[in-house]
Amino acid sequence: MTGVTLQNVTKRFKTETAVDDxxxxxxxxxxxxxxxASGSGKSTILRIIAGLExxxxxxxxxxxxxVDDYEPRDRNLAMVFQSYALYxxxxxxxxxxxxxxxxxxxxxxxxxxxxxxxxREVDAKVRSAAQMLGIGEMLRKRPAELSxxxxxxxxxxxxxxxxxxxxxxxxxxxxxxxxIRSSARIELKRLHARLRxxxxxxxxxxxxxxxxxxxxxxxxxxxxxxCDTPERVLSHPANQYVASFVGSPEMVFLEGNVQPAGAGYTxxxxxxxxxxxxxxxxxxxxxxxxxxxxxxxxxxxxxALPSRVTGVERLxxxxxxxxxxxxxxxxxxxxxxxxxxxxxxxxxxxxDFNVGDRAFVTFDPDRALFFDAEGARLESMSLATxxx
Amino acid sequence: MRVRPRRRWVRLAKRVASHLVLILACxxxxxxxxxxxxxSLSTLPIAAITAHVLVPNPHSxxxxxxxxxxxxxxxxxxxxxxxxxxFAGSAAATGLALAAFTGFALxxxxxxxxxxxxxxxxxxxxxxxxxxxxxxxxxFNSLGLIDTYLGLIIPYSAGAVVxxxxxxxxxxxxxxxxxxxxxxxxxxxRTQAFFRxxxxxxxxxxxxxxxxxxxxxxxxxxxxxxxxTTTNLETLALGIYSINxxxxxxxxxGLVTAFAVVMSLPIVAFYLAFQRYIIGxxxxxxxxx
Numbered sequence: 001m002t003g004v005t006l007q008n009v010t011k012r013f014k015t016e017t018a019v020d021d022x023x024x025x026x027x028x029x030x031x032x033x034x035x036x037a038s039g040s041g042k043s044t045i046l047r048i049i050a051g052l053e054x055x056x057x058x059x060x061x062x063x064x065x066x067v068d069d070y071e072p073r074d075r076n077l078a079m080v081f082q083s084y085a086l087y088x089x090x091x092x093x094x095x096x097x098x099x100x101x102x103x104x105x106x107x108x109x110x111x112x113x114x115x116x117x118x119x120r121e122v123d124a125k126v127r128s129a130a131q132m133l134g135i136g137e138m139l140r141k142r143p144a145e146l147s148x149x150x151x152x153x154x155x156x157x158x159x160x161x162x163x164x165x166x167x168x169x170x171x172x173x174x175x176x177x178x179x180i181r182s183s184a185r186i187e188l189k190r191l192h193a194r195l196r197x198x199x200x201x202x203x204x205x206x207x208x209x210x211x212x213x214x215x216x217x218x219x220x221x222x223x224x225x226x227c228d229t230p231e232r233v234l235s236h237p238a239n240q241y242v243a244s245f246v247g248s249p250e251m252v253f254l255e256g257n258v259q260p261a262g263a264g265y266t267x268x269x270x271x272x273x274x275x276x277x278x279x280x281x282x283x284x285x286x287x288x289x290x291x292x293x294x295x296x297x298x299x300x301x302x303x304a305l306p307s308r309v310t311g312v313e314r315l316x317x318x319x320x321x322x323x324x325x326x327x328x329x330x331x332x333x334x335x336x337x338x339x340x341x342x343x344x345x346x347x348x349x350x351x352d353f354n355v356g357d358r359a360f361v362t363f364d365p366d367r368a369l370f371f372d373a374e375g376a377r378l379e380s381m382s383l384a385t386x387x388x
Numbered sequence: 389m390r391v392r393p394r395r396r397w398v399r400l401a402k403r404v405a406s407h408l409v410l411i412l413a414c415x416x417x418x419x420x421x422x423x424x425x426x427x428s429l430s431t432l433p434i435a436a437i438t439a440h441v442l443v444p445n446p447h448s449x450x451x452x453x454x455x456x457x458x459x460x461x462x463x464x465x466x467x468x469x470x471x472x473x474x475f476a477g478s479a480a481a482t483g484l485a486l487a488a489f490t491g492f493a494l495x496x497x498x499x500x501x502x503x504x505x506x507x508x509x510x511x512x513x514x515x516x517x518x519x520x521x522x523x524x525x526x527x528f529n530s531l532g533l534i535d536t537y538l539g540l541i542i543p544y545s546a547g548a549v550v551x552x553x554x555x556x557x558x559x560x561x562x563x564x565x566x567x568x569x570x571x572x573x574x575x576x577x578r579t580q581a582f583f584r585x586x587x588x589x590x591x592x593x594x595x596x597x598x599x600x601x602x603x604x605x606x607x608x609x610x611x612x613x614x615x616x617t618t619t620n621l622e623t624l625a626l627g628i629y630s631i632n633x634x635x636x637x638x639x640x641x642g643l644v645t646a647f648a649v650v651m652s653l654p655i656v657a658f659y660l661a662f663q664r665y666i667i668g669x670x671x672x673x674x675x676x677x
Binding site: 050051052071072073075076077078079081082083085086087088089098099102103158162168 | 564566567569570571572573574575576577580584585588589
């Protein structure tokens with residue numbers, strides 16, 4: 001039971017940089033999810049921690065121990081692979097016992113001499129792990145005879161029995177079908193609560209990350225963009241990439257401009273004009289709002305943006321609306337071309353709206369975020385509470 | 389309703405046809421063996437054998453040839469067999485051990501020139517082995533290895549490595565790296581992972597490789613004929629040659645075929661022993677299936 005620390009870790013393959021100067025301190029007993037799209041370097045980080053890959057520069061610590069020069073077998077970590085990587089020639093029992101049988105522990109009478117575990121010790125560990133994971137009945141079966149969910153548990157049990165410093169899990173749920181996956185997720189979380197050991201979990205699935213992680217580390221192109229609790233990542237994303245990657249349905253982005261208006265500034269994206277609070281500078285910005293922070297009403301308040309419902313996804317407990325903002329009607333007779341339709345997604349109470357309905361949209365001013373042209377978050381800027 | 393019986397008839401006809409083809413193919417493959425066995429049980433001259441094979445006369449069947457082969461041969465059949473088994477057995481064992489390491493290196497290690505090396509080996513294996521007999525002779529003669537066990541075991545196992553190494557490599561390529569890595573994280577060294585995980589997974593291909601590495605030397609004539617001049621190193625292949633052409637009586641087909649039957653027994657035994665490994669399918673279910 002130990003924390004894991006990465007210090008300026010960089011990994012370069014021939015032409016590309018897979019991991020780019022990542023520093024990350026994982027606390028003892030923490031469940032950290034490394035989240036990123038495929039090719040973001042998340043698996044490489046896990047493999048570097050495991051010692052299966054050697055970093056080009058930087059350091060890896062397990063606890064206080066610098067392990068840069070340690071072979072995988074000397075790091076005492078356990079890994080669950082995406083493919084489970086069970087030994088196909090051994091049955092479930094032997095798969096779980098495999099690591100125990102090669103391991104040597106200090107002798108009771110001679111602490112400096114090592115001995116193998118006895119058959120009985122191995123058996124006790126295997127059985128208790130198998131029981132905890134509910135696979136006691138299938139220990140005699142070969143991997144080929146087990147279902148996906150059972151294989152995944154055998155892989156977990158194999159990791160558990162070794163009593164490792166930390167668990168490394170490389171997308172262990174992605175090969176399960178949807179139904180088992182959600183229950184496996186809950187079980188995994190429960191297992192972590194019970195073992196209270198360090199879990200480092202790699203996934204590309206943001207909802208998996210949100211439900212499992214104490215903290216999320218979000219990677220893109222090998223760079224660590226943010227590492228924080230799921231709540232903070234959701235409400236205070238470091239940049240636009242994080243904002244769009246985390247949260248489902250995806251954040252609504254309106255690319256517009258900040259323009260001076262009277263004493264202050266206004267966010268302009270035809271047909272939307274919303275005044276801004278805080279320090280602003282004229283120029284291109286992107287406004288981001290979570291779909292569940294988009295308020296949709298049937299009656300128009302003076303500050304609301306008129307819109308039309310163009311699509312409804314009924315999820316049972318709530319609806320996802322696709323709205324097209326119409327903006328204020330153009331002045332009569334003006335030859336101004338109709339502004340391009342602006343789509344916004346919103347989450348509403350179930351069965352409130354139907355396709356074709358008129359709706360009035362406001363954004364929760366405390367939750368709306370601004371990003372600059374490079375995608376960095378503009379923390380000082382927010383929407384004014386009231387529309388003019 | 390009228391369609392069903394016709395369909396059933398068609399299905400039956402197809403089945404009969406495919407069985408006929410299979411039976412023919414089987415007969416084609418088995419007839420030579422039958423011919424040899426029946427011939428070996430007779431002492432008839434060659435002219436009478438064809439008629440005898442087609443309609444065997446139970447009264448003319450005799451084990452006389454086997455008696456001669458097993459008890460009245462000089463050097464004795466047992467001595468020839470022992471030599472052959474020593475040559476083929478040690479060549480298969482050495483070749484197989486080297487092939488396993490070769491395959492492991494070529495499949496799981498990344499080193500510069502690996503692909504070139506693989507192509508090079510493939511290229512070598514394209515050369516007919518007989519081409520090498522003369523250069524081998526000069527080399528081994530100057531090394532003083534002519535008329536020794538070692539002198540034949542070395543080229544035999546070298547031949548096995550070339551082919552079986554590639555065979556093992558291809559098979560190991562199909563074993564996901566995950567499995568080896570899981571063993572490394574589980575606390576094994578690379579060597580331990582090789583012996584305890586990869587080798588057991590390779591049993592099917594190693595069985596096949598062993599079989600082939602055994603078969604070549606066991607039946608080799610060209611190299612043995614040149615390298616062996618003393619009778620106490622003579623192999624079965626040399627023995628069958630000498631009874632067919634030597635002083636034991638020319639063209640005695642009963643003797644030759646009886647020799648062939650007894651000579652083939654170890655191959656059959658070897659095959660049966662390794663057959664279950666060649667069935668394979670061991671990697672199934674290792675990763676998501």
